Amino acid sequence: MRLRRSVIALMAVLGLALVSACNGDDKGNQADTGLQKVNYLTSFNTFGREAYAYVALDKGYFKDAGFDVKITPGTGTVDVMKLVAGGQADYGIGDFTAVVITLGKQKLPVTTVGMVHQKSLAAIMSLKGYGIEKPQDLVGQTIADQPGSTNTVMFPVYAKAVHIDPKSVTFLPSPPPALPKLLASGKVKGIGQFVVGKPLIQKADPTHREPVTLAYGDVLPELYGNAIITRSDLAKDHPDQVKKFTGALLKGLQDTVTDPEGSAAILKKYVPDTDLAVATAELNIMKDYTKPKNFDGPLGDVDVNRVKTIISLLEQSEAIQKGAVTPDDVVTMSLAPKS
Known part of the structure; x- marks a missing residue:
């Protein structure tokens, strides 16, 4: 019983702290x-x-x-x-x-x-010279992406549309800020990225190679x-x-x-x-x-x-x-x- 009361008290304190954090900002409170x-x-x-x-x-x-x-x-x-x-x-x-x-x-x-x-903005991006020019080139490759990202979640749908086995491509869990540099370094040959990420990819590559974009929307225009x-x-x-x-x-x-x-x-x-x-x-x-x-x-x-x-x-x-x-x-x- 004592443990139960302690847990309830702790939850109450955490709840109040959360409310306080949510209500506080630089512009004042809602009443103001x-x-x-x-x-x-x-x-x-x-x-x-x-x-x-x-x-x-x-x-x-x-x-x-x-x-x-x-x-x-x-x-x-x-x-x-x-x-x-x-x-x-x-x-x-x-x-x-x-x-x-x-x-x-x-x-x-x-x-x-x-x-x-x-x-749809979803895509897999690579760089010229990495050997990925078309969807079928993804087979056997490792793609870096954030777990749970759009590109990862949707990949099996894209794979089926381009007639490749989704299990033939490995996804390497990677934080978003690291993706462009991972690709530029050659540690992976492709990354999950929205099509608008092309300028970011170009900036990250010291040799300014042209990005290759495999856009999901090109084969799945309904999305x-x-x-x-x-x-x-x-x-x-x-x-x-x-x-x-x-x-x-x-x-x-x-x-x-x-x-x-x-x-x-x-x-x-x-x-x-x-x-x-x-x-x-x-x-x-x-x-x-x-x-x-x-x-x-x-x-x-x-x-x-x-x-x-x-x-x-x-x-x-x-x-x-x-x-x-x-x-x-x-x-x-x-x-x-x-x-």
Whole structure:
């Protein structure tokens, strides 16, 4: 009994400490600002591709919508989903296909409410001279990537589409910051990387060899890229809040698409070690994935028929079991942006 009381007391202290940490920031508490505190996770670190959230923060779009937003670097789709599901974050960004695969294997209380990219950014990157020029060259190779990253989770789907055995490729667990240098050094012949990572790869290689990009979206054009993730209960109980937050974030995304250079400069204000040239180049590449040339829907658009196609594709490739998820399990269509 004494042990039980001690455990309860310890949990209470930790709980209070957590609440205190969540409520404290440089802008004061909620009573002073009247703003709803929100914790937001980027999809993967603070690369140039994540600039739109900082743009929304810097230009006051979040504040105008009633939010005091804290942005924290994410570490891949699966981790972002788990942190949102556990309440450590309210919103996050993750690859939609990886979200569907994850929810097909474990029931997490999360949903998506809009798309950042209308085309998948996932890819395997190599360098000229390493012998990887086409998907079939991946057989027998070791690819470095963060465990749980989009590229790793989706690889079996990509492998099936290009007719290679996913087990013929070995993935070496590696932290994101180390990936470009691992590739440049030749310790691995390929890394998991978003297509917008090309400028970063070029900078990391002292000899400036041309990167080789094996983009998942080239063989799987149906796939979306990153999506906006939130908790299922937040979407159900506070739909107006979710719409306002999504709207503010997408305003930042629109400005980023319109002005990549200015958006990279804003990112550098919040992340001082940002390389402006690399971040700007990333954002210029991202334009065509956020608003492809054949896309005429609203920014953030979600097409339920396309979601059905993605689920069917994942079932056919055995990434998920048939009937494991439905569109309603992975996206809240009522909260998705509409024309």
